[in-house]
Amino acid sequence: MFFTDNSGSVSATPGDSSFKTDTTTVTLNANNVTDATYTTSEGKSGSYQDGDTITIGASTAIGDTITVKLQGKDADGQTVSATYKYTKKDPAATSTAYAKKPSAWSNLYAYVYVDDSSATTLKENAKWPGEPMTQVASGDTCGKDDEYKYEIPDDLEGSNTRIIFNDGNATNTQKYPADTTEGVDAAGLKIDGNYAWDGNTSSGTWEARNCVVIPTKSVKIDQGDYSVDLSNGVTT
Numbered sequence: 001m002f003f004t005d006n007s008g009s010v011s012a013t014p015g016d017s018s019f020k021t022d023t024t025t026v027t028l029n030a031n032n033v034t035d036a037t038y039t040t041s042e043g044k045s046g047s048y049q050d051g052d053t054i055t056i057g058a059s060t061a062i063g064d065t066i067t068v069k070l071q072g073k074d075a076d077g078q079t080v081s082a083t084y085k086y087t088k089k090d091p092a093a094t095s096t097a098y099a100k101k102p103s104a105w106s107n108l109y110a111y112v113y114v115d116d117s118s119a120t121t122l123k124e125n126a127k128w129p130g131e132p133m134t135q136v137a138s139g140d141t142c143g144k145d146d147e148y149k150y151e152i153p154d155d156l157e158g159s160n161t162r163i164i165f166n167d168g169n170a171t172n173t174q175k176y177p178a179d180t181t182e183g184v185d186a187a188g189l190k191i192d193g194n195y196a197w198d199g200n201t202s203s204g205t206w207e208a209r210n211c212v213v214i215p216t217k218s219v220k221i222d223q224g225d226y227s228v229d230l231s232n233g234v235t236t
Contacts, residue, residue: 008072008074008075009032009033010036011031012068012084015084015118015119016158016159019086022057026086034072034073036071037072040056062088064088070083089157095193096151096209097191098196099147099197100146102174102201107132107168108165110164111128112124112153113162114156115161115162115187123155124156128170142194142209157192176197176204194209195207196209
């Protein structure tokens with residue numbers, strides 16, 4: 001005997017996330033519902049069909065969050081609804097993980113994924129064990145000399161982004177956070193900005209890292225008889 005799932009639902013793709021462009025496009029989904037509608041905190045609203053798209057962000061300031069609410073009626077006439085949040089981020093801002101390599105590890109990798117139980121496809125930076133971290137370069141204003149770093153890809157940034165550090169061995173991996181004593185995979189560490197792990201695999205710390213930005217006071221460009229000095233204005 002086979003049963004067909006006729007339950008109704010409304011959803012949006014992508015789910016809760018962030019974006020660094022002026023606007024972003026959201027696809028609205030309606031499964032086995034009628035009278036599907038949407039509203040946004042930017043003041044837009046209307047009815048929609050499964051697969052329709054809306055553009056959000058134009059009237060929202062950097063740092064603010066847009067709320068999209070969806071609603072529809074299932075086959076029994078019951079209301080189904082869903083709410084999603086999208087944060088508009090500074091295009092110049094980054095989310096970067098810094099870490100010290102444990103002395104027993106030969107390599108340091110970062111596996112990054114989006115923790116979204118409603119997603120049909122797992123969003124990750126690469127298949128396990130992820131991607132290698134790079135040693136912090138001299139002069140880095142945020143990292144320390146004995147640390148490694150990994151910048152979170154733009155399409156993975158958001159409030160549900162997580163990271164697991166590991167030694168890069170796909171079959172016998174040492175990792176942090178480590179599995180539970182029962183062998184269950186531990187959830188990754190949440191990252192929504194610049195954070196640092198101290199490399200301690202048993203009782204490590206995972207803390208926000210405040211980066212120092214060194215402003216440029218003067219830039220001078222000389223080419224032939226043309227000179228631009230940003231500290232004193234434009235001269236020729």
